[in-house]
Amino acid sequence: MDILRFITAGSVDDGKSTLIGRLLYDSKNILIDQLEAIEKSTNANGEVDLALLTDGLRAEREQGITIDVAYRYFSTPKRKFIIADAPGHVQYTRNMITGASNVNLMIVLVDARLGVIEQTRRHSIIASLFKIPQIIVAVNKMDLVDYSQEVFNKIVNEYSALAKSLALKEIKFIPISALNGDNIVDRSSKLAWYEGECLLDWLETVEVYHNINLDDARFPVQLVIRPQTEELHDYRGYAGKITSGIYKKGDAITVLPVGIRSKIKTIEKDGIEIEEAFAPQSIVLTLEDDIDISRGDMISKTDNQPAVSNELQVLLCWMDNKPLIAGNKYYLQLNSRLVRIVVREIEYRLDVNTLEKEYNPIGLRLNDIVKVTLKAASPVPYESYSRMSGNGGGILIDETSNSTVAACMIL
Amino acid sequence: MSTYLIDIIGLIDVVVNAYRTDREDMTNKYKLNYLEQLESESIHIMREGVAQFERPALLFSGGKDSITLMHLAVKAFAPAKVPFLLLHIDTGHNFPEALEFRDGMAREWGATLIVRKVEDTIQKKSLTEPKGKFASRNWLQTYTLLDVIEEFKFDACIGGARRDEEKARAKERIFSVRDEFGQWDPKLQRPELWNTYNGRIHKGENVRVFPISNWTELDVWNYIRKENIPLPRIYFSHEREVIEHEGQFIAVSPFIRIDQTDVITTKRVRYRTVGDMTCTAAVESEANSLDEVVNEIIATKISERGETRIDDKVTEAAMEDRKKNGYF
Numbered sequence: 258m259d260i261l262r263f264i265t266a267g268s269v270d271d272g273k274s275t276l277i278g279r280l281l282y283d284s285k286n287i288l289i290d291q292l293e294a295i296e297k298s299t300n301a302n303g304e305v306d307l308a309l310l311t312d313g314l315r316a317e318r319e320q321g322i323t324i325d326v327a328y329r330y331f332s333t334p335k336r337k338f339i340i341a342d343a344p345g346h347v348q349y350t351r352n353m354i355t356g357a358s359n360v361n362l363m364i365v366l367v368d369a370r371l372g373v374i375e376q377t378r379r380h381s382i383i384a385s386l387f388k389i390p391q392i393i394v395a396v397n398k399m400d401l402v403d404y405s406q407e408v409f410n411k412i413v414n415e416y417s418a419l420a421k422s423l424a425l426k427e428i429k430f431i432p433i434s435a436l437n438g439d440n441i442v443d444r445s446s447k448l449a450w451y452e453g454e455c456l457l458d459w460l461e462t463v464e465v466y467h468n469i470n471l472d473d474a475r476f477p478v479q480l481v482i483r484p485q486t487e488e489l490h491d492y493r494g495y496a497g498k499i500t501s502g503i504y505k506k507g508d509a510i511t512v513l514p515v516g517i518r519s520k521i522k523t524i525e526k527d528g529i530e531i532e533e534a535f536a537p538q539s540i541v542l543t544l545e546d547d548i549d550i551s552r553g554d555m556i557s558k559t560d561n562q563p564a565v566s567n568e569l570q571v572l573l574c575w576m577d578n579k580p581l582i583a584g585n586k587y588y589l590q591l592n593s594r595l596v597r598i599v600v601r602e603i604e605y606r607l608d609v610n611t612l613e614k615e616y617n618p619i620g621l622r623l624n625d626i627v628k629v630t631l632k633a634a635s636p637v638p639y640e641s642y643s644r645m646s647g648n649g650g651g652i653l654i655d656e657t658s659n660s661t662v663a664a665c666m667i668l
Numbered sequence: 669m670s671t672y673l674i675d676i677i678g679l680i681d682v683v684v685n686a687y688r689t690d691r692e693d694m695t696n697k698y699k700l701n702y703l704e705q706l707e708s709e710s711i712h713i714m715r716e717g718v719a720q721f722e723r724p725a726l727l728f729s730g731g732k733d734s735i736t737l738m739h740l741a742v743k744a745f746a747p748a749k750v751p752f753l754l755l756h757i758d759t760g761h762n763f764p765e766a767l768e769f770r771d772g773m774a775r776e777w778g779a780t781l782i783v784r785k786v787e788d789t790i791q792k793k794s795l796t797e798p799k800g801k802f803a804s805r806n807w808l809q810t811y812t813l814l815d816v817i818e819e820f821k822f823d824a825c826i827g828g829a830r831r832d833e834e835k836a837r838a839k840e841r842i843f844s845v846r847d848e849f850g851q852w853d854p855k856l857q858r859p860e861l862w863n864t865y866n867g868r869i870h871k872g873e874n875v876r877v878f879p880i881s882n883w884t885e886l887d888v889w890n891y892i893r894k895e896n897i898p899l900p901r902i903y904f905s906h907e908r909e910v911i912e913h914e915g916q917f918i919a920v921s922p923f924i925r926i927d928q929t930d931v932i933t934t935k936r937v938r939y940r941t942v943g944d945m946t947c948t949a950a951v952e953s954e955a956n957s958l959d960e961v962v963n964e965i966i967a968t969k970i971s972e973r974g975e976t977r978i979d980d981k982v983t984e985a986a987m988e989d990r991k992k993n994g995y996f
Contacts, residue, residue: 260702325857327838328831330884337702339882351859355841358861471698479712480719484748492747498712498863503698528746535698539711539744552719576859590864593719652864659868661858 258332261465264341264356266383267366268376272397276366276435277329277342283442284457286331324349326356335461345376350383350624351576354664357383358650361465362391364456365416369402369432373415379609381416382626385423386572386666388646391463392420392428395456399448400434406450422612429463431456469536474502475563475640475648476556477592482541494525494541495550500592500647502558504542505533509559512550514636518559519546536647553594555638555648563638563648568601569631570668574624577655577662581621589633589665591651597634598653604628628668642666703891710737710879711744712863713842714826717877718744718751720867721824724877728754728781729762730770731942732899733828736888737880739897741826742777752826754781757812759805761923761944769900784816801925802918804947814850817874824867826877832884833972836988842881848872851992885940885972889965893958902939903961905953910935916949940965940972 265273281287329340341356357363363384367377384392394416402408409432420428431440432448433456439445440455454462482494508521524534525541534540542556550556557563569589575581581600589598606618607626614628621627642649643666653663700708714737717724726741728734741750754774758767774781786805789812790797798804817825831838841857843865858866867875880888892899910917911930918924920932923946937950938961955961 258702260705324855325839327835328882329838330832330882352857355859355861359863469698471694479715482745482748489747494747496715496744498708525746527743537700537705537708539708539715541746588868590866592864593716646862650862650864652859652861652866654866654868659866659870661860661866664859664861 258335258337259465260337260339261362261460261463262339262341262360263362263364263460264326264343264353264360264389265364265366266343266353266357266380267345267397268368268371268374269345271345271366271368272435273345273366274342276364276395276397276433276441277340279435279438279441280340280457281329281331283438284331284333286333325352333457333461338460347376347379347624350379351574353380354383354387354574354576357387357389358664360389362393362460362463363389364393364395366395366397367412367416369396369398369405369408369412372412373419375610377416378419378612379624381419381423381425382607382609382612383574385425386574386626388643390427392425393456393459394428394430395435396430396432397435399432399439400437404432404439404447409451429453429459431459470501470645470647471503471535472501473561473563473640473645474504474508474558475500475645476504476542477594477648478550478552478554478556479593480552481550491547492543493547493550494543495556496539496541497556497593498539499534499536501536501645502561503533503535504540504558510544510556511559511562512548513555513557513562513638514565515554517548519544519548521545553596555592555594557638563640565636565638567633567636569598569633569637569639571629571631572666572668573627573629573653574664575621575627575662576623576664577660578623579655579658579662581625581627581663583629586656587662588654588656589631589637589651590654591637591639591665592648594637596637597656598631601630601632604630631665639667641668643668703887703894706880706883706887707740707743707891709863709882710740713865713877713879713881714741714744716843716865716867717824717826717875717879720865721875723820723822724752724824724826725755725782725820725822726750726752726826727828728756728770728774729942730756730766730773730900731828732888732892732903733830733880735773735897735899736883736891737826737828738773738777738779739895740879749778753820754779755816755822755825756781756783757786757809757816758783759786759809759944761805761921761946763900763902763919763939763942763945763948765900765902766942773898782816782820784812786812788812789815801927802913802946803923803925804944806944806947810850817850822874823869824875824877826879828880829876829878830883830885830888831881834987840878840881842878843867844876844878845869846874846876850874853992854988886962886965889958889962893962896958900942902942905936905938905956907934908937908950909933910937910950917952918949919945921945 267273324344327342331338343353343356396409396412413430432451433440442457444455476497476499478495479497482496484492506521511518522545523543524531583600583603586599589596605614605616605628608615640648649667651665652661653665655662786808829837841860909920909932938953939950955964
């Protein structure tokens with residue numbers, strides 16, 4: 258059985274939590290006691306509020322909004338699903354990004370009455386930036402527009418234009434009503450003009466992009482294992498998770514950024530020697546030569562190495578309430594490597610509405626998407642995020658608050 | 669079109685198809701199944717929990733989740749021993765079978781186990797014991813936990829919480845930063861992207877690290893079955909004296925109040941989760957093997973906490989409130 262990780266995105270009140278509640282409810286993935294619990298918290302008119310299934314925090318239930326991403330797990334005979342139920346409010350975009358960074362598919366909810374709005378664009382930009390391979394545009398609240406095909410088609414055209422400018426390719430449009438359960442688990446007779454799959458059918462059959470690169474071997478060292486026992490006195494193992502590629506015993510390797518060469522002596526998984534290992538396995542490597550390697554170093558094959566530089570061109574999604582200021586210093590954490598960087602030059606900000614680049618912008622705030630140059634205190638082995646996301650996406654950390662302030666995608 | 673061109677196109681097709689089949693074979697050969705993916709993710713998190721902190725500890729109760737966690741830890745750091753202390757907050761209301769198992773496993777792994785008793789905290793701090801039929805020390809554990817974090821200056825506690833357990837947990841990050849009072853602020857969680865975990869903290873703060881966040885109850889059982897991990901015998905069918913309370917079976921023990929109206933019966937039961945005897949209910953079951961337990965879990969219509977935990981039913985936000993106060 259394989260697994261599909263997906264996120265629901267859309268604006269406040271587009272019905273994301275209701276949609277997930279409906280998916281779980283209609284696919285019989287809600288257990289009796291959970292249903293009883295939400296029935297207990299239902300208000301006077303007696304209807305079950307399906308959003309209460311995912312809005313788990315007191316403040317969320319009080320305000321009827323989703324503040325932080327909630328993870329939900331369900332399965333059908335065909336597939337396992339991990340859902341990131343993300344907030345729609347612009348203030349909580351960083352929580353939405355948290356969910357978006359680990360998915361194969363995004364469901365973009367569009368209110369049939371409103372069409373494509375700013376949050377639709379913002380979330381689609383995020384899908385594009387994070388290279389989410391599959392998109393479903395779920396046109397919701399079709400019941401409130403009399404299940405009109407015309408309204409649906411208009412939104413399809415509107416969104417298709419947006420998708421084209423963002424280079425989003427795999428897009429599926431589905432008209433639904435999450436509240437009434439139309440086209441969620443079963444095809445709805447009220448939407449007979451729609452000939453495609455209902456939402457669950459599509460989720461069960463869409464190709465899961467494994468997004469795993471087996472060609473370019475990259476192994477960031479997490480920690481050094483030194484048992485220091487009598488029989489393993491000189492043992493030094495390098496523990497980590499392979500981000501891409503395949504490693505075999507005897508492979509010629511280069512340790513970056515220093516550039517020292519050696520050969521793989523053993524590959525161990527769970528303390529047992531194996532002949533080869535591949536992404537995304539967590540393993541331990543030992544080398545033929547006794548060299549100085551520590552956390553943050555990268556072991557790549559000598560005939561296929563990543564770029565190494567002190568200067569990085571990156572796109573940042575700014576996620577902190579404090580503004581981004583050119584000349585400020587931060588930590589860049591890229592896999593296990595932590596380096597101090599300074600933000601050198603802010604080239605442009607992406608206008609979420611027009612998708613135009615605003616050069617030399619001033620006053621950079623929460624949720625801005627900007628292109629900057631980073632200068633690092635020591636060299637960084639890296640890839641472009643679009644080519645190898647596992648070694649091209651990092652975070653910026655504020656040195657004083659320790660907060661994660663930006664998602665950083667290397668160009 | 670000339671035959672020459674058709675030949676060329678045909679040849680390209682052959683090459684492309686051969687390449688495709690080659691890629692598919694390769695992808696199938698180098699593919700992890702779902703449990704292997706979860707295992708690798710958890711080992712990576714566990715290693716981050718050790719690499720980024722000075723003094724991590726692993727919370728170990730002798731229950732199935734922390735046993736799974738320890739099993740993963742042994743794999744993560746082999747051939748070295750696990751590089752942290754095991755910590756158990758003993759409420760005094762535990763199942764004796766779980767405690768016996770806890771001590772036996774710690775010995776087998778050669779790990780150092782620190783046990784701190786809620787009883788001692790109650791005496792030392794003159795805390796008020798909760799009253800009632802199923803008086804639970806669940807809330808009080810937090811005081812003991814925060815004291816021992818202070819005592820050993822632990823900066824990270826690795827725990828076996830899962831997001832599918834409960835809806836406040838469903839919201840928590842894998843690296844969950846707690847302030848110096850151990851409090852979780854659900855409105856101020858750090859963004860957490862990809863597999864990059866930010867463990868930087870100020871003095872006095874600590875991080876709760878949850879390597880099996882993305883596992884479901886069924887995943888844990890399937891993994892235990894696959895790896896043949898030993899469990900305390902209360903997870904399998906056995907005879908026990910119980911009373912029935914609001915449709916749940918509670919073991920007869922010195923820690924609950926038996927009223928005259930209670931009827932004590934002997935049932936064949938097992939436990940789905942192992943917490944305190946005061947707040948954990950048993951399920952009727954004949955399941956003696958891991959296969960049988962897994963089949964019952966697949967067939968169940970009630971969630972793990974719903975079926976077996978009395979303490980979560982008190983309010984809608986019971987878990988959120990406990991976490992805000994420093995609970996795990």
